[in-house]
Amino acid sequence: MNDVLAAVLEALAVLTYVALNAFVLIWLERKIAGHIQRRIGPLRVGGPGGSLQSLADGIKLFSKEDFRPGGRDGIIWWLAPLVSMTPAVMVFIAIPFGQHLIIHDMNIGLIYITSITSFGLLGVFMAGWGSNNKYSLLGAMRAGAQLFSYEIPAILSTIGVVLAAGSLSLETIVAKQSAHWFLFPQILGFIVFYVAILAETNRTPFDLAEAESELVGGYFTEYSGIRWAMFPFAEYGTLFTGCALATTLFLGGWHGPLFLPGWVWFLIKTYILVFIAMWIRWTLPRVRIDQLMDLGWKFLIPLSLINILGTGAYIALVR
Amino acid sequence: MASTSTTAGEQAPGLQSQLMTLNLGPQHPSTHGVLRVVVTLDGEEVVEAQPDIGYLHRNFEKIVEGWALPGVVPFSDRNDYLAAIANEVCVCDAIETLGEVELPDRAKWLRVLFAELQRIISHELWYGAFGMDLGAFTPFLYGFRDRETGYLLMEKATGARMLYAYNRIGGLRNDVTDAWLKELEGYLDFMEKQAFPEYMKLLIENEIFVMRTKGTGQLTREQAIAWGASGPVLRSTGLPWDLRKKRPYLVYDQLEFDVPTGTNGDNYDRAMVRMLEIKESIKIIRQVLRRLPDGPVLAKARAAVRPRVGEYYARQESPRGEVGVHLVSNGRPNAYRLKWRAPTFSHLQLVPLMCRGVKMADMIANLGSLDIVMGEVDR
Amino acid sequence: MSLPRTVWNTVKSLVVGHAVTAREIATRPITVFYPEEKPEFPTGSRSVPVLKVNEESGYINCTSCGLCERTCPPGCIEITQAVDPATNKKKPWPHLYTLDLSHCMVCNLCVEACPFDALEMLDVPELATYQVQDLKFHKEQLLDLWKTGKAIRIAEGQPMPSK
Numbered sequence: 120m121n122d123v124l125a126a127v128l129e130a131l132a133v134l135t136y137v138a139l140n141a142f143v144l145i146w147l148e149r150k151i152a153g154h155i156q157r158r159i160g161p162l163r164v165g166g167p168g169g170s171l172q173s174l175a176d177g178i179k180l181f182s183k184e185d186f187r188p189g190g191r192d193g194i195i196w197w198l199a200p201l202v203s204m205t206p207a208v209m210v211f212i213a214i215p216f217g218q219h220l221i222i223h224d225m226n227i228g229l230i231y232i233t234s235i236t237s238f239g240l241l242g243v244f245m246a247g248w249g250s251n252n253k254y255s256l257l258g259a260m261r262a263g264a265q266l267f268s269y270e271i272p273a274i275l276s277t278i279g280v281v282l283a284a285g286s287l288s289l290e291t292i293v294a295k296q297s298a299h300w301f302l303f304p305q306i307l308g309f310i311v312f313y314v315a316i317l318a319e320t321n322r323t324p325f326d327l328a329e330a331e332s333e334l335v336g337g338y339f340t341e342y343s344g345i346r347w348a349m350f351p352f353a354e355y356g357t358l359f360t361g362c363a364l365a366t367t368l369f370l371g372g373w374h375g376p377l378f379l380p381g382w383v384w385f386l387i388k389t390y391i392l393v394f395i396a397m398w399i400r401w402t403l404p405r406v407r408i409d410q411l412m413d414l415g416w417k418f419l420i421p422l423s424l425i426n427i428l429g430t431g432a433y434i435a436l437v438r
Numbered sequence: 439m440a441s442t443s444t445t446a447g448e449q450a451p452g453l454q455s456q457l458m459t460l461n462l463g464p465q466h467p468s469t470h471g472v473l474r475v476v477v478t479l480d481g482e483e484v485v486e487a488q489p490d491i492g493y494l495h496r497n498f499e500k501i502v503e504g505w506a507l508p509g510v511v512p513f514s515d516r517n518d519y520l521a522a523i524a525n526e527v528c529v530c531d532a533i534e535t536l537g538e539v540e541l542p543d544r545a546k547w548l549r550v551l552f553a554e555l556q557r558i559i560s561h562e563l564w565y566g567a568f569g570m571d572l573g574a575f576t577p578f579l580y581g582f583r584d585r586e587t588g589y590l591l592m593e594k595a596t597g598a599r600m601l602y603a604y605n606r607i608g609g610l611r612n613d614v615t616d617a618w619l620k621e622l623e624g625y626l627d628f629m630e631k632q633a634f635p636e637y638m639k640l641l642i643e644n645e646i647f648v649m650r651t652k653g654t655g656q657l658t659r660e661q662a663i664a665w666g667a668s669g670p671v672l673r674s675t676g677l678p679w680d681l682r683k684k685r686p687y688l689v690y691d692q693l694e695f696d697v698p699t700g701t702n703g704d705n706y707d708r709a710m711v712r713m714l715e716i717k718e719s720i721k722i723i724r725q726v727l728r729r730l731p732d733g734p735v736l737a738k739a740r741a742a743v744r745p746r747v748g749e750y751y752a753r754q755e756s757p758r759g760e761v762g763v764h765l766v767s768n769g770r771p772n773a774y775r776l777k778w779r780a781p782t783f784s785h786l787q788l789v790p791l792m793c794r795g796v797k798m799a800d801m802i803a804n805l806g807s808l809d810i811v812m813g814e815v816d817r
Numbered sequence: 818m819s820l821p822r823t824v825w826n827t828v829k830s831l832v833v834g835h836a837v838t839a840r841e842i843a844t845r846p847i848t849v850f851y852p853e854e855k856p857e858f859p860t861g862s863r864s865v866p867v868l869k870v871n872e873e874s875g876y877i878n879c880t881s882c883g884l885c886e887r888t889c890p891p892g893c894i895e896i897t898q899a900v901d902p903a904t905n906k907k908k909p910w911p912h913l914y915t916l917d918l919s920h921c922m923v924c925n926l927c928v929e930a931c932p933f934d935a936l937e938m939l940d941v942p943e944l945a946t947y948q949v950q951d952l953k954f955h956k957e958q959l960l961d962l963w964k965t966g967k968a969i970r971i972a973e974g975q976p977m978p979s980k
Contacts (some may be wrong), residue, residue, distance in 0.1 A: 125869045151842070152575075152576075153846070154842045155576055155838045155842050156575075156579035156580070156841070157579065157580075157841055157844065157845075158579070158846055158847075158848050162850070180697070201773050249669040253460050254460075256480075257482070257798065259480075260481070260482070323574070324646055326571070326573065327799075330573065331467055332571050332573055332802055333468070333798055333799050335466060335467060338498070380860055382935050398835060398839070399835070401572060401575065401576050401838060402574070402576060402834050402837075402838045403646055403834065404569060404641065404646050404647050404650060404888060405572060405573025405574070405650075405799070406575035406646055406649070406650070406801065407644075407649075407650060407797055407800065408482055408797060409797065410649055410650075472930075505890050506888075506890070508888075508926060509888070509889075509890025509891075509892075509924075510890070511924075512890065512922050512926070513890055513891075513922065576838060580841075583847060584905075593859050593861075593862050594860075594861065597861045597863040597925070597938075598862065598863055598923065599862070601922070603922065603923070603924035611925065611929075636837055639836075639837050640838070641834075643830050643833070643834075644830050644831070645823075645826055645827040645830040645831065648830075813948075
């Protein structure tokens with residue numbers, strides 16, 4: 120009984136955090152976009168700098184008409200937002216926010232996360248297929264090709280970290296970085312991982328699945344209201360977990376030079392990575408689908424293999 | 439819905455793939471107004487793209503047949519609403535030639551000044567919109583930021599932001615002050631020193647942009663000529679055809695400027711030609727500012743404009759290409775027939791040619807690089 | 818181009834691009850909070866032609882000659898001349914003067930055509946209404962507008978007054 124209660128409480132805590140985080144990130148993104156573009160962004164709703172804008176948007180989205188496209192593939196269309204959101208939430212379980220601030224430290228934590236994030240693709244593809252819309256279908260096709268080809272470099276680039284740490288448990292990986300971060304011998308791995316995260320979260324320059332100027336809204340063209348809201352929710356959740364994972368694997372997790380609590384350091388590093396992702400989004404144009412594939416298969420995968428080789432050689436020589 | 443014909447590509451036995459017909463527009467984020475393109479897709483690849491125009495038709499040519507000629511000038515603003523001055527100057531040229539109205543010197547120079555300022559503003563908007571077509575949103579707002587400053591200048595001089603109604607038959611409605619000319623100089627400095635390098639760094643020199651645009655939407659010189667292309671689209675193929683040089687009007691023969699050309703006729707060249715044209719326009723305006731003569735800006739015998747019987751084709755270089763007005767007059771105060779030649783109308787016919795076999799994303803880029811204004815296409 | 822060169826060019830162009838946006842973050846926004854904070858409209862921006870009251874006589878200058886009605890390209894001005902009911906003679910002022918702003922091009926041609934200095938261009942930028950019929954202004958409304966707005970009548974060929 121206690122186990123069940125604990126599990127429910129944990130799930131609630133994670134959901135609350137994911138929701139809050141998405142609200143903050145959406146507000147942050149709009150603010151950053153605004154200031155990059157010499158605007159101000161949200162301003163009128165709530166406290167300083169319109170910080171309650173996301174909440175107001177959430178209320179609006181909840182109260183909107185539940186529009187369902189004709190000719191949809193009923194259950195698939197209905198399930199798609201849930202399927203794309205669930206993995207974004209599930210990943211939070213295995214992320215070490217602080218020394219003992221982790222919900223479940225699995226000894227296969229890294230494998231768990233990489234396998235769970237791959238599920239996100241399923242939701243995207245279901246949305247594209249179930250909507251009975253050509254833009255959605257094209258978006259889903261692109262997303263399928265894109266997520267699949269960027270999952271591989273992402274996983275390959277983490278292998279160097281696993282080699283160096285000798286463990287798949289994320290807490291152990293962070294603990295091993297107390298002396299020096301894995302970033303410095305494995306800068307290639309970090310770059311590959313970060314680019315792969317950008318591609319997996321469908322952000323510019325890899326936002327082909329949404330591609331506003333080409334596909335209107337991509338796979339979520341036909342969704343509105345709270346169903347639509349689940350997609351950005353999942354997107355920002357995945358962005359955060361991706362950056363958190365990068366922090367864990369390459370940037371020393373909760374380790375920091377100053378006397379701040381570990382989780383503060385972790386959040387600072389993660390949000391800096393998130394900020395860079397947003398900065399990139401509002402600067403670069405979008406790549407084309409074949410260029411995206413080229414970058415993934417011909418460039419990032421060899422690069423991550425070089426990274427593995429280098430790390431292996433380094434370990435063999437040092438030990 | 440999807441058509442039922444099968445593709446010609448190789449297929450596994452038993453599998454069948456279908457072509458997909460996609461209605462792009464008239465409401466679509468990147469159709470530059472209300473253009474509808476019927477696209478036949480084989481997966482990501484465009485098999486055929488057929489533009490369908492007419493959603494913004496306002497019956498310009500027929501309406502102005504019933505109007506006295508002075509009223510045609512403000513109405514012509516609405517054709518190419520992003521380069522209204524170019525329309526006005528062209529239609530005024532036609533009417534003034536047939537009406538035998540002599541332009542004062544200062545009006546000629548000021549018309550050149552405004553036409554070139556308009557070219558800068560129009561290319562700024564194009565820069566932003568093209569960035570947007572390629573998925574970069576920020577250049578759009580930078581383009582708009584500087585365009586807004588330009589429009590404010592226009593408003594200070596002409597009294598309106600976009601549809602100026604500034605040219606009159608025989609000159610300009612009002613003069614500009616010295617303070618305004620000073621302000622304009624400041625704008626040119628800002629464009630040259632800050633905005634233009636920023637445009638180049640942010641988008642045009644970006645490697646992703648270069649990758650996306652080099653070699654896509656390629657046109658040969660023969661194709662461009664055969665389909666009636668003009669302006670930057672024609673010049674990007676390497677032909678330095680600029681009416682300001684080849685058929686000088688107003689005072690362009692007294693000005694020094696270069697005609698930027700491309701070599702490959704692809705999207706990148708078109709972008710570069712437009713960006714360099716901004717520089718050339720700045721150069722022209724600086725010369726005008728230096729040499730602007732004093733005097734009246736409006737000819738005296740303006741009220742009684744009654745064109746002689748005959749016809750005249752006035753053509754000028756608008757930011758988008760050759761804009762032309764064929765005016766047929768039977769001596770009455772209104773036009774017997776006024777035919778408007780819109781450069782982007784011709785450019786739009788290139789879309790099926792340019793988009794055959796390209797990726798969907800490139801099709802949008804091709805459309806954007808032609809710089810289409812639907813107000814002018816549909817008239 | 819060799820691969821290292823391509824990579825170098827790519828990295829360089831990406832860094833340069835991000836430097837541009839980073840500099841823009843640091844600069845001040847250029848937007849104005851419109852309803853609370855009004856932007857400064859330049860003098861001379863046209864928005865609506867209105868009838869003008871003569872400062873000395875206190876009457877409108879319009880003699881109902883109909884020149885503006887004939888000049889207006891889209892035909893948005895409609896004038897009915899006043900008639901003395903007793904003598905059935907036409908009077909030199911308008912009984913009805915209607916301006917349909919929804920058709921108006923704000924081209925200033927009517928103001929230029931008027932020989933009696935009876936029309937003036939105003940710079941009242943906020944004229945939006947919920948109903949298109951509300952943009953049809955009658956004589957009294959035009960006079961009211963004239964009282965609220967700032968007139969910008971400039972002689973032809975003269976420079977616009979600058980701030």
